[in-house]
Amino acid sequence: MMAYPTQRMQADVIIVGGGFMGAATAFFLRQQGLSVILLERDLVGQAASGVNFGNVRRQSRFLGQLPLSNRSRDIWVRLPELIGEDVEFVMSGHILVTTHEKDGARLEKYAVDCKPYGLDLTIMTGDQARARFPMVGPDIRTVSYSPLDGHANPRLAAPAFGRAARRAGARIIENTTVTAITKSTEDFIVETTTGQSYQAPLLQVSSGAWGRAMAARFGEDIPFSANGPQMGVTEPVPYRIEPVIGSSSSVPEEGVYLRQVKRGNIVFGGGLRSVANLETRRAPIDPLNTMRQMSHLANLVPEMARLRIIRTWSGVEGYVGDNLPIMGPSGKVAGLFYAFGFCGHGFQLGPGVGATMAELIATGKTDIPLEAFDIKRFGS
DSSP, X not given: OOOOOOOOEEOXXXXXXXXXXXXXXXXXXXXXXXXXXXXXXXXXTXXXXXXXXXXXXXXXXXXXXXXXXXXXXXXXXXXHHHHSOOOOOBOOOEEEEESXXXXXXXXXXXXXXXXXXTOOOEEEEHHHHHHHOTTSOTTOOEEEEEXXXXXXXXXXXXXXXXXXXXXXXXXXXXXXXXXXXXXXXSOEEEEETTSOEEEESEEEEOOGGGHHHHHHHTTOOOOEEEEEOOEEEEOOOOOOOOSEEEEOOSSGGGOEEEEEXXXXXXXXXESSOEEOBTTTTBOOOOHHHHHHHHHHHHHHOGGGGGOOEEEEEOOOEEEETTSOXXXXXXXXXXXEEEEXXXXXXXXXXXXXXXXXXXXXXXXXXXXXXXXXXXXXXGOO
């Protein structure tokens, strides 16, 4: 019997990568009226988007990122009505603490510098913080409090956006690996391992730590590394830690953070990262780093010292050389857009990235400043 070629599937936009950025962009593109095909190698939200800490914070970000972060925060607070699902977002507040004087001075300066961007932080001494948050340790000297930040469940967020995008009419195609992307005179042609090909005049690369390789196919290379966050969770204890607590230390090993969920477990992470393997799609957990984490976490909240760890995990995250993401149009190929490499701090940005990229793709412009994230900054 003669085999006939599979008909090429077409849309206005193809998105390669179904993490938080890709799923959110697909949803908001449908709000803009564009047809969308999203291609994901595994399941939507299965990679880094689903294994991170779940921090929904604005403070301590690069100042030029705050307009995007503010936009995202405005979406977070109305997610259930927007996408029809609860992703366990809690506006618990977020505190950054220091034990070193020089780090305290840096927090105080940031609190002044971020005010023009609409972020109001409260700076407290250690004694003031302990009166407000009695769980913090005796060595804490300076605390920066952001009351409108919080946390959400990363295992729920990206899949929820993917389902919302599908309900809105996007074609979400999982378990499909992209093998080739070419550009004809007008359209992108995407080939996959299933034998099905896809065609669209516009394409967004949102493939996380694998974004660099895809950008390099179009002659745009960047300094980049793939690393694994070191995450863990404790046994449940009575709920008493409402805010997210993070260490703002200039010593990387001390940069740990924690949050408690209503079930009582304390989720934690930070410190040194492992080197991820892009071929195996795995990032190892270093048991010694977990032990170091617990020591530093006990400096933030002394009761952490007596808790048992019941699970640890990691994921593959992409880090750009200057610790800022790649976001916006290609510098070389018309119709090509990027949203990847969010350097371990993209979870809070997810909804805002999706809304902004959809706006940029659909209209050619956005009010959110993206110059600092332009891939052309590396001169490739």
